[in-house]
Amino acid sequence: MRGSSMPDIGAKNELVVLDAIRNAPEGSSQSEVVRRSGLSRQAVSLITRRLMERGLVETDGTRGEGRGKPRTVLRVSPSSLLAAGVHLDPAGISLVMVDLGANVVAERAIGPPGTDPDAGVHRIAEGLEELLASLHGEGWHSPSGQRASDVLLGIGVAAPGGLDSRRGVLVDPPWMPGWWNSSLAEMLSHATGRPAVLDKDTNAALAAEIWAGDRLSEQTVLYIYVSAGIGSAVASRGRVQRGSTTQAGEIGHLPTGLDGPLCGCGRRACLSVFTDVRAMLSRFDAAGTGTGPGTTDPSEVADDGERLDALLAAATAGDPLGSQIAREHGTALGEALRTLIGIHDPHRVIIGGPYWRALEPLSMPHVLERAMQGNGGRRGVTISSSAFGDDVGAIGAATLYLGRELSPTVR
Ligand SMILES: [Zn+2]
Numbered sequence: 001m002r003g004s005s006m007p008d009i010g011a012k013n014e015l016v017v018l019d020a021i022r023n024a025p026e027g028s029s030q031s032e033v034v035r036r037s038g039l040s041r042q043a044v045s046l047i048t049r050r051l052m053e054r055g056l057v058e059t060d061g062t063r064g065e066g067r068g069k070p071r072t073v074l075r076v077s078p079s080s081l082l083a084a085g086v087h088l089d090p091a092g093i094s095l096v097m098v099d100l101g102a103n104v105v106a107e108r109a110i111g112p113p114g115t116d117p118d119a120g121v122h123r124i125a126e127g128l129e130e131l132l133a134s135l136h137g138e139g140w141h142s143p144s145g146q147r148a149s150d151v152l153l154g155i156g157v158a159a160p161g162g163l164d165s166r167r168g169v170l171v172d173p174p175w176m177p178g179w180w181n182s183s184l185a186e187m188l189s190h191a192t193g194r195p196a197v198l199d200k201d202t203n204a205a206l207a208a209e210i211w212a213g214d215r216l217s218e219q220t221v222l223y224i225y226v227s228a229g230i231g232s233a234v235a236s237r238g239r240v241q242r243g244s245t246t247q248a249g250e251i252g253h254l255p256t257g258l259d260g261p262l263c264g265c266g267r268r269a270c271l272s273v274f275t276d277v278r279a280m281l282s283r284f285d286a287a288g289t290g291t292g293p294g295t296t297d298p299s300e301v302a303d304d305g306e307r308l309d310a311l312l313a314a315a316t317a318g319d320p321l322g323s324q325i326a327r328e329h330g331t332a333l334g335e336a337l338r339t340l341i342g343i344h345d346p347h348r349v350i351i352g353g354p355y356w357r358a359l360e361p362l363s364m365p366h367v368l369e370r371a372m373q374g375n376g377g378r379r380g381v382t383i384s385s386s387a388f389g390d391d392v393g394a395i396g397a398a399t400l401y402l403g404r405e406l407s408p409t410v411r
Helices: 012-022 030-037 041-053 117-137 184-192 201-212 271-275 277-286 304-316 320-344 356-371 392-406
Strands: 057-063 071-076 082-089 092-099 104-109 152-159 196-200 220-226 230-236 348-352 382-385
Touching (some): 012 041, 012 071, 012 392, 082 117, 082 392, 092 117, 092 392, 117 184, 152 184, 152 201, 152 392, 184 196, 196 201, 196 392, 201 348, 201 392, 230 271, 230 320, 271 320, 320 348
Parallel strands (some): 082 152, 152 196, 220 348, 348 382
Antiparallel strands (some): 057 071, 082 092, 092 104
């Protein structure tokens, strides 16, 4: 992947203008950019011309504004730049290439991480190289005619905590002991010749929403990430709050106030007791219900995602225990949200992550019912599901990189 000419994204005011244009998906007039950026009309005009010459911004017709003459609409040119996203998860590694609009232009899955980080990083680098080769093969090019490898800015990596995003080091993520204390960002950068950044999967998922969402970079957004475990992330005015050691948002042991068993941490009825997928599955299994054909023989045990699907299918078909487990997922998450909304006072709550799409139909009604009780409802906060699918970790990782390079506030 070496030998590319990196796009020259420099001056802070260029980023301010690009951000002002990018944050209006329906397009902005130059006057709107002046208003939102706080820069002078002359500066915006000059910078916009420069961004257009480089193919980052394009015009998109005209529209009327008040009684004046119609204004030219500016918008970012999505396919002018690319970023790579890597989601490193114990269940598997996903790779994507996304454009400036957070659209996936190429993707592939390359299996679980294994126990050797050197070999794993090598596979990731190879996989990214193959994605670029496939884009070259299909003739992908930017509006100014550059090939994918010429407009690829860099690589974002999302992984479960604990990790140190500042140093790019995986510290002690669960179920990946072989990778503990590996300098992943540096290793990947060395293997690919591209800059790389590392962050938690929860923060990456939130970054995807902010990058793609209408005006979310001007709001306080709380994200709930539903994976094997549960986590949260918060951003205020586009800036993700990571805490002092990238541990912010570890909400698994938040007390729910529900009637529930003692947790390993010593408290009763923690959120994770109801929302960790392994805990849900073992409750279902312990009752002798089983999770469908194929799970009796240990060699045929399906992965957790398939077993969860079986649990939810049973619940949908009226199985009492399955229904109770799914309902309690929503109730516990709703109670946790009620607390978190009180703490963070967000404009928006977004729920997503690899297992949310499967859980949403049965869980969301109870989430809304509980979370909206008391202050949550009165504040008018909106709670919705992410529009991104199961790939949100990888897409988010790529947008993390875009955010670091292209957002004036994120650096
Ligand atoms: Zn606990």
